Amino acid sequence: MTDTTSHSTGDEAVDRVLANAEKRTEARVFGAAQALQDRSTASHATSDGDQWDLEDRHALRRVGGLSTELEDVTEVEYRQLRLENVVLVGVYPQGTQEDAENSLRELAALAETAGAVVLDGVLQRRPHPDAATYIGRGKAQELKDIVAATGADTVIADTELAPSQRRALEDVVKVKVIDRTTVILDIFSQHAKSREGKAQVELAQLEYLLPRLRGWGDSMSRQAGGQVGAGGAGMGSRGPGETKIELDRRRIRTKMALLRKQIRDFGPAREAKRAERKRNTIPSVAIAGYTNAGKSSLLNALTSAGVLVENALFATLDATVRRSETSDGRVYTLTDTVGFVRNLPHQLVEAFRSTLEEVGDADVVLHVVDGSHPDPAGQLQTVRDVMGDVGVRDMPELVVFNKADLIDDGDRLVLQGLEPKAHFVSSRSGEGVEELRAAIEEALPKPAVEVHAVVPYDRGDLVAAIHETGMLLSVEHSEDGTVVHARVSERLAADLAPFAAA
Structure with a gap:
């Protein structure tokens, strides 16, 4: 009887403790939500002069529609997935709230691609980010409440944080804090497949990590000389004087030098392939554009290349070259x-400069834009800015608004106003693909030299070369050989010179 009574009393105590914990959690969540509500609904007097709106300054605006938390899944299945739960935070000093929300939605897509679940996202409007904690000490406390209420284990900032900002924000919110650059580098490291791509990503990661190394007290030290009475470790402890963090930095610099050498060593092979294409005067078309705009899908639609297509950001990191032919038989290459x-991140621009050189050496750039994106003008400008950074300017450019099957008539008019000569294409339905292929043929450079020749029948290799690299205007067969009228490269014209028609 006594055992039964004590057992029931223990159960009641456990139930009481759990009930109190639930009440405290509900109170904390309700208090955080009520605090946000009171600030957002508070009324203020009209300010005189050109000043920041008090509501904008005093509130973190919650951006709707960002939560990608899984539904209809058991707790066991959820634990098996082992996804990070993240809250996004951004500061926008200028521009419209819509632009800031688009940027945060893009960060949400980046986080999902990296393997996270976005639980919430907040924005703050302020003249400039706080030098200490990015969003200010008070807003950092509010963010801490949001993190606790949602159960997030990571906070992602929509910019590149200084090392001191990341540490200070972590000290307040008590969970891991990373920035946009870290997420992009993580995605690149997951998607890199070739040796060159992996080396480029690792170099960019090390360049980002180097100034962000942290030491953790005396246990990390490798120098401990001095007198015992003066706080030193005494005899036998005077080492070479290099701390653990200095050792790590030296190893990272050594590894970075090795990676740079590896990337340089990949250059000759790429240059040899490129020189061979130039020697054979094979024109090239580079497909460039914003991430997830549908570049690989378009390459598959144009060439049946079978390249990986995925609804994820940065699914393609390694340049893919495929061969295609014009309707008149000219061969050209398409590069994804x-x-x-x-x-x-500027580290990635520098690391992938060798890959981006493929765009610079192309004869035509196929600039692919996601026509269904909320900010296609921003995509266009971003791509052109990056191409300018790597020295790709004044290139023949064909703008392609992809995913035309998702664009309504009103949006088409807006996009046509943005780029009057653009082509509307759907890689999924095939709309506009043939028209785009014809536009590419028209934009490709024509062979320089026009020739009339009678090629002997035992020199069929020359006729084949005309078919492959030149433009055959007319062909007839006579007793003396094949009579051709064509436009060819200077190199092939020299080979045809002995057979020039009188």
Whole structure:
């Protein structure tokens, strides 16, 4: 009887403790939500002069529609997925709230691609980010309440944080804090497949990590000389004088030098392939554009290349070259390149400069834009800015608004006003693909030299070369050989010179 009574009393105590914990959690969540509500609904007097709106300054605006938390899944299945739960935070000093929300939605897509679940996202409007905690000490406390209420384990900032800002914000919110650059580098490291791509990503990661190394007290030290009475470790402890963090930095610099050498060593092979295409005067078309704009899908639609297509950001990191032919038999190459994104880390621009050179050496750039994106003008400008950074300017450009099956008539008019000569294409339905292929043929450079020749029948290799690299205007067969009228490269014209028609 006594055992039964004590057992029931223990159960009641456990139930009481759990009930109190639930009440405290509900009170904390309700208090955080009520605090946000009171600030957003508070009325203020009209300010005189050109000043920041008090509501904008005093409130973190919650951006709707960002939560991608899984539904209809058991707790066991959820634990098996092991996804990070993240809250996004952004500061916008200028521009419209819509632009800031688009940027935060893009960060949400980046986080999902990296393997996270976005639980919430907040924005703050202020003249400039806080030098200490990015959003200010008070707003950091509010963010801490949001993190606790949602159960998030990571906060992602929509910019590149200084090392001191990241540490200070972590000290307040008590969970891991990372920035936009870290997420992009993580995606690149997951998607890199070739040796060159992996080396480029690792170099960019190390360049980002180097100034952000942290030491953790005396246990990390490798120098401990001095007198015992003066706080030193005494005899036998005087080492070479290099701390653990200094050792790590030296190792990272050594590894970075090795990676730079590896990337340089990849250059000759790429240059040899490029020189071979130039020697054979094979024109090239580079497909460039914003990430997830549908570049790989368009390459598949144009050439049946079978390249990986995925509804994810940065699914393509390694340049893919495929061969195609014009309707008159001319051969040209199509190159699928890495996509761009706003605020692309400069470490990645530098690391992928060799890959982006494919765009610079192309005869025509196929600039692909996601026509269904909320900010296509921003995509266009971002890609052109990055291409300018790597020295690709004044290139023949064909603008393509992809995903035309998702664009209504009103949006088409807006996009036509943005780029009057643009082509509307749907890689999924095939709309506009043939028209785009014809536009590419028209934009490709024509062979320089016009020739009339009678090629002997035992020199069929020359006729084949005309078919492959030149433009055959007319062909007839006579007793003396094949009579051709064509436009060819200077190199092939020299080979045909002995057979020039009188």
